[in-house]
Amino acid sequence: MSQQETVLFDAQGPKARRRTMIGTVIGALFLLALAVVVVLRLAGQNQFSMELWGPLLNPGNENFELVWGVIGEGIVNTIKAALVAMTLSVVIGTLIAVARLSLGRYARIPLIGFVEVFRGLPVVVLVYLSVRALPDVGIDLRGWPGGQVFWGLIIGLTAYNMVIFAEVVRAGVASLPRGQREAALATGLTNGQAMRLILLPQAFRVMLPAIISQLVVVLKDTSLVVFVANFDELLSQGESIIRNLGNPIQTFTVIALLYIAINYTLGRLAQWVQARQARGSTAKATGGDDLVPVRDGA
Amino acid sequence: MSPVIENLDLYVDGFLTSLSIIVVAMIGSLLLGTLIAAFRVSPVPPLRAFGTFWVSTFRNTPLSVVLFFCAFGLPELGINRTFYFFGVLGLILYTSAFVCEAIRSGINSVSAGQAEAARSIGLNFSQSLRFVVLPQALRTVVPPLGSVIIAMFKNSAVVGAFGVGGDLWSTGQTLTSARGYETLPIFIGVAIGFLLITLPAGAVLQVIERKVAIAR
Known part of the structure; x- marks a missing residue:
């Protein structure tokens, strides 16, 4: 915080401090009033009754164990789907990036078109198409472990994220000093070996924070399956709790807090890794920061 | 592709509705995001805390959960509106957090020496x-802000899936479920x-980025 203040503000004198103080009081009062209004309205609708919160908060409630069992299952499925989709996206994304970097100027044009098209599509459309339309074109995923909806979701998420990763990997490789590749070729490695042994390992190191931040995006996107088909991830589990107990505000609050807890932790982890890398290595003048904008809010 | 061509008028309507969601959400999230960014860099602690809370809440919650909250929570607060209102509001709230972060990182990227020299x-x-x-700051903000806004364009599909009705997504749904067309061509x-x-x-x-780009 102090960093921003130095850019925008002078160190405050007595007058400015008084103004800030007044602003603090007014701002705090305003936020407090807002909170009070919300709480009063909710209380007026009897939203704080233990009848509604009990199954989520009170371990003595008859439904408590059942509800948290369902939520736990949802968390496991959400994380499982996110990790599988993430792994596939990184692998396929790397292949696309390597192909794009090694093809000639004209041969890579169709690949660029492919990347641009998939980057321009909403992820929910891709998930819908892979869950609903893949069976129509004769791709049967029912036999796969996890079932058809799970793999449909995975394929949809992968289709969206692989091209994002292709761009991340490409930027990562491009951020390395030219000398790395030249030195690798000079020691007699082939192009492929230089990519595999020298460039990609270093690029992945630079990319690690971007990969973790993108995991947050994937984790959030798993919830989109709720609009497409039945799959027991966190949000869908919340919906089925609501159908049975009729407590939407309470359950959605808990579900949202769980998502925030997981994603906030991942976000901090990404920041920590990035700070560590920025500190740990002197040869990384190009690293880290360049890659952060990859997280594009999807 | 003939199912698409047969229903081209429906698609055009859906496209225009989607476009209206996008335009309203873009204006709303830019204004709200700028306001929250101003909170986050202001010298007033409660506003800063509120801005931080806002950003970490909406950035880490899936858009679908934000939308459900708007649709189920706000009526309990006595706010009863159409699904279109709730959908666009949810999209604005969600996107504003990303807009705020893009703007804030732009302000932070201006080195302190610049402000000191100006003083x-x-x-x-x-x-x-x-x-x-x-x-x-504005020049640095353009690329990340642009990708946030384009991501919002794509997220408008989620608002459609949520049940706003009449947009591109709902057009696809109507054609496949009510009129029995095949999924693949319709959703293509x-x-x-x-x-x-x-x-x-x-x-x-890209054109704008090239126009405003500065060498540092």
């Missing part, structure tokens, strides 16, 4: 902000509709 040649606070800090049509928005937007963004 030392005698510009006052608003002058240094107007002539030195903001012009540089939906996908093309979105590409007609996102691809030109990406191209425009």
